[in-house]
Amino acid sequence: MAGSTHGRIIQDNQKKLNHSSGRNSSKAVEILLIGAVLFVFIIILIIPLISVFLKAFEQGAGVYIASITDRIALKAVRLTLITMGFAVVINTAFGLTVAWAVAKFKFKGKNLLVTFIDLPFAISPVVAGLIFVLLFSTTHGVTAPLLNAWGIKIIFAPPGIILATIFVTLPFVARELIPLMEAQGTAEEEAALTLGASGWKTFWFITLPNIKWALLYGVVLTVARAAGEFGAVSVVSGHIRGLTNTLPLHVEILYNEYKFSAAFAVASLLTIIAILNLVIKNISEWKINKQENT
Amino acid sequence: MNSIGKPFRLKHKSVIPGFGITMGFSLLYLSLLVLIPISMVFLNSSSMGLKTFWEAVSTERVLASLQVSFTTSFLAASVNVFFGVLFAWVLERYSFPGRRIIDGLIDLPFALPTAVAGISLTTLYAENGWIGRLFAPLGIKISYTPLGITLALIFISFPFVVRTVQPVLQSIDLEAEEAAACLGATRFQTFYKIIVPTLLPAIITGFALAFARALGEYGSVVFISGNMPMQTEITPLLIRTKLEQYDYAGGTAIAAVMLVISFLMLLFINLTQWWASSRDKA
Numbered sequence: 001m002a003g004s005t006h007g008r009i010i011q012d013n014q015k016k017l018n019h020s021s022g023r024n025s026s027k028a029v030e031i032l033l034i035g036a037v038l039f040v041f042i043i044i045l046i047i048p049l050i051s052v053f054l055k056a057f058e059q060g061a062g063v064y065i066a067s068i069t070d071r072i073a074l075k076a077v078r079l080t081l082i083t084m085g086f087a088v089v090i091n092t093a094f095g096l097t098v099a100w101a102v103a104k105f106k107f108k109g110k111n112l113l114v115t116f117i118d119l120p121f122a123i124s125p126v127v128a129g130l131i132f133v134l135l136f137s138t139t140h141g142v143t144a145p146l147l148n149a150w151g152i153k154i155i156f157a158p159p160g161i162i163l164a165t166i167f168v169t170l171p172f173v174a175r176e177l178i179p180l181m182e183a184q185g186t187a188e189e190e191a192a193l194t195l196g197a198s199g200w201k202t203f204w205f206i207t208l209p210n211i212k213w214a215l216l217y218g219v220v221l222t223v224a225r226a227a228g229e230f231g232a233v234s235v236v237s238g239h240i241r242g243l244t245n246t247l248p249l250h251v252e253i254l255y256n257e258y259k260f261s262a263a264f265a266v267a268s269l270l271t272i273i274a275i276l277n278l279v280i281k282n283i284s285e286w287k288i289n290k291q292e293n294t
Numbered sequence: 295m296n297s298i299g300k301p302f303r304l305k306h307k308s309v310i311p312g313f314g315i316t317m318g319f320s321l322l323y324l325s326l327l328v329l330i331p332i333s334m335v336f337l338n339s340s341s342m343g344l345k346t347f348w349e350a351v352s353t354e355r356v357l358a359s360l361q362v363s364f365t366t367s368f369l370a371a372s373v374n375v376f377f378g379v380l381f382a383w384v385l386e387r388y389s390f391p392g393r394r395i396i397d398g399l400i401d402l403p404f405a406l407p408t409a410v411a412g413i414s415l416t417t418l419y420a421e422n423g424w425i426g427r428l429f430a431p432l433g434i435k436i437s438y439t440p441l442g443i444t445l446a447l448i449f450i451s452f453p454f455v456v457r458t459v460q461p462v463l464q465s466i467d468l469e470a471e472e473a474a475a476c477l478g479a480t481r482f483q484t485f486y487k488i489i490v491p492t493l494l495p496a497i498i499t500g501f502a503l504a505f506a507r508a509l510g511e512y513g514s515v516v517f518i519s520g521n522m523p524m525q526t527e528i529t530p531l532l533i534r535t536k537l538e539q540y541d542y543a544g545g546t547a548i549a550a551v552m553l554v555i556s557f558l559m560l561l562f563i564n565l566t567q568w569w570a571s572s573r574d575k576a
Binding site for chain 1: 305306308309311312313317320321323328329330334338377381383384385388390398399400401405406409413414415417418425448452506509510511513517529530531533534537542545546549552553556559560
């Protein structure tokens, strides 16, 4: 905390310096630039955000409540929650493991490994869906003979949706943890181990408290993306109502049926998740900064 | 595990336990979930034979979709370079009421599901929408045109440049700027000769990230583009259409092209980072 106030004082002094040395025009430029930012911010980000809620309530609260408590909507909520659960648990386990391996050890090929973790971010969501179709489609997939013999359905069924979602959310926890754990180094863990703590105990009592906010933020990002993923899920879903529709796919169906208020009502649920995500992000960033400065 | 031969070490010695198990699990997980699935695209494409592959990816419709995707993504990323530098500058250098709120909401496009962004923007910019209505009398249509696609792509890739430029701007020494000002440089000259060169790697990285994200974007564009083949059909949508028509080979071939482009972008971004960090050391 002390560090950041100190930083702020320096910044303020620099601002004063800028002003005292500045020309008359600098204040005008400042106002102009701030005005431009406010204008762009409102047009590009705020109006689309607010319009979701305005459109959702356009036909009154009755339609809103009916739309989000509709039987098919609730099934979509359920599938979205299940998918989210799988993505969070599995990718948190992966994120912690890979971050431990990458951040606490030095080895050859580390950069390549980190690039592999980034791959799901780099490729189009549609391609992400396609790769699982190529693997698990019962008509075109490489595993089709096996799947047909065993009667397993992955594509156009919930397992495909879960797989595709796990794929697109794979990097989040790992990407939040790796830089932080690398910056924190290994000194504290080495001390604990030298004093006789077991590896597991060291992780639980030393590493985990140090990374908890970054971990939380990684999980929040995973939740938001899992709830909102559209492209990849749309390819593997098959759009069977009540069975393979997640919330974003349900929004699409309602919108394409011209049920705009209902579409925006369901969309507003996803928007609330997004806003919560931003709130937690800002809290955890503040906590991480505080941690670093003490 | 620890060493292969004497001089070459795969891994440095360490007292920290758990390298074998964490590394093993990570590699297994990445192979099963990322590497093997992605390699399917290339396996399937290579089994098509070069001629069929070329025919699948060089049809007029595919080329038109690539053109739409590249132009709109390039435009969106360029606009975001301008907005990004502006936002980073104002947020880092000026204090004004609401600064923290704006800073906190910059990441909204990353948090908001793309489908939600898509229906919201489409409704706003349609001819009878709240914003589209202002442009309709001028004869400008936004939704269901390439302009609409560009707009959606500007939205979804908005945070990249801001977030890459901000930390660099934070760490810049004000001394160089002050020196330039003392030597009689105008503010504009200081900006172009001192600040822009320092920010350049971050700007290029932000541009590339935004461009890559825009190229692959599907969820928001599918609503606002109108999806007219040859005119407003982006490449990811064309892949999706091919799959719906059970043309798996055609879809996979286009996906292979998209993947190669993604890998090149990733390589380019990594090279830029490497260039930036080696420049900082020098």
